[in-house]
Amino acid sequence: AVNKMDTTKWSEDRFNEIVKETSTFIKKVGYNPKAVAFVPISGWHGDNMLEESSNMPWYKGWTKEIKSGVVKGKTLLDAIDAIEPPVRPSDKPLRLPLQDVYKIGGIGTVPVGRVETGT
Template sequence: AILIIAAGTGEFEAGISKDGQTREHALLAFTLGVRQLIVAINKMDTTKWSEDRFNEIIKETSNFIKKVGYNPKAVAFVPISGWHGDNMLEESSNMPWYKGWTKETKAGVVKGKTLLDAIDAIEPPVRPS
């Protein structure tokens, strides 16, 4: 599942508040058996591409997805701007501080830069036979 989080001031906070939809969607995905998660932190353009804001959101999001049941170390966190296309398919020049995402899998450590890389790194589920 891809959890899209708005980086805008107030938007992120509303989403992860006690009754927030971001929190609810993460819980729903886990409850429905989705074990692989990508967190896309959107609207980075509205934060002036702030590294501090990105790191703050990773920290807060990691805390609550851990409570839901996800391992934050197995999650790719990708800063994006859907409006401008940053870090969606190609690396963004607007966030030179962003060195890419890293996640731990059963097969080892996987790295990438973009949202597309994160989608490509999802392991196909094993079908019961």
């Protein structure tokens, strides 16, 4: 979401500039910018959050590519609903990747990690 569009007087040029800069950064860190929905919003006024805003008639909606195809929408809620949840390998054995090991006097060695599934 590109927030505070009300402070730029709903400027399409400013929105496009932010999308361009953010897309460049997203690409540099190894993600596909086409898989990201960019939505101009105003959290203060509620524009394009739950319902389409009349303050940005130039905004035609977002399109993003996901594994199952192309998804389109107009609001931030649509973009959130279009997020694909990660696949949880619940049929795989339990894993506990260790993050740290503490040696506590009188208690002993205490391994610390997070519980995950998978092989």
